[in-house]
Amino acid sequence: MSERPGLLVVRPGEDPVRSVLVVTAHPDDVDFGMAGTVATWTDAGVRVSYCVVTDGDAGGFDRSVPRREMPRIRRAEQQAAAKEVGVEEVVFLGYPDGRLAPSLELRRDISRVIRQVRPDRVVCQSPERSWSRIFTSHPDHLAAAEATVCAVYPDARNPFAHPELLEEEGLEPHVVRELWLMGTDQPDRVVDVTDQVERKLAALRCHASQHPDVAAMEERVRGWLATTAEAAGLPPGRAAEAFRAVQTG
Template structure:
């Protein structure tokens, strides 16, 4: 199992996801453990999730506004109060140069020690994490971390027009993949993870067994990590960037 950077040396973390609720399914418990220690956590959500939800009486514009509000509330429940919404269309994201530039901009603004994002790899064990938007955002974020954000010659307008100096992210944590090599014990904060997920009413309001579903896979992660019975854990693939 890979050794992640010592959390005592981490002061700022940026989470980059495709949709509202992605962070809450994948990492809200871990985020709560960070914020409880006083770490600054910032969310960057690439789309507004306008193609999601089950109430199709709400048009795409109304759904986008609703889902931004839901993500903002969910973030508060795990101690996050800084959010960037990039406004891309849900379901159409590709790992383009403009997307890399937009994520690079946020990295240079936030200047995080660690970035959390989705894996760009397809998960053949569980199809859910392999949404095309997830994979596109994961790939674009990794490219923004290396080489774009640290290279002062990449997207020079970010420096010359916006004054955003180059920044080196020290570590990336990937969610949703098949190669987890690091686990975070979220037993003490699992109820806050569930609360964050319930804030996404348009996505989870119909799920009567949400808590059992989430705790089931978290318990499996905990067993894989060798934690005591009754524990819950979130899993990540840690990628050093040095």
């Protein structure tokens, strides 16, 4: 099989980026979307940081768990999952799960993290609804993605946007050179994560509050990875995660 025309397969060691910030709506979003890619990057010496917008307090399957406990549970799960793929820095913004909007306040808070981390690349969910896989288009995903895109351009680079970040917090503007979108219907980048599948699954297993049937979850994820690899023209038995890259620098 040959690689699909117009789709660039990025293999381990071929990505020159040194710092990445991943912004997602909920704990576990990054692990479903790209934990294999994150593990590939951290193994190559890339500094990867997470910004999780909500605490996922509307998630879970066990009604006996008090809702007030979920933020603590899900933060701990995400921190444990991050360590499985080599990530140490996880920032939680603490917005309410299920009620997210791409507000100016959220744009400011994501811009703050961008200016603090100063990444070469930001990765987020797609702000466009996917009709082929509707569960990737949770309203919180769309809202967090839209706010992140606005934070990348123009907010984080503009000294006059959210002036308190510069004037009160001393955070200089930062230009993110590249934005990658996950969960998009129009990918143009595929990362071969065959060697990282087990670490991705280990990260997902950390989110115990979300998986009533771990075996079914793992089978589903393996199927997604194999389908993505096949669509990219990779040989049978390979696994891949897909993105759309947008030049912003």
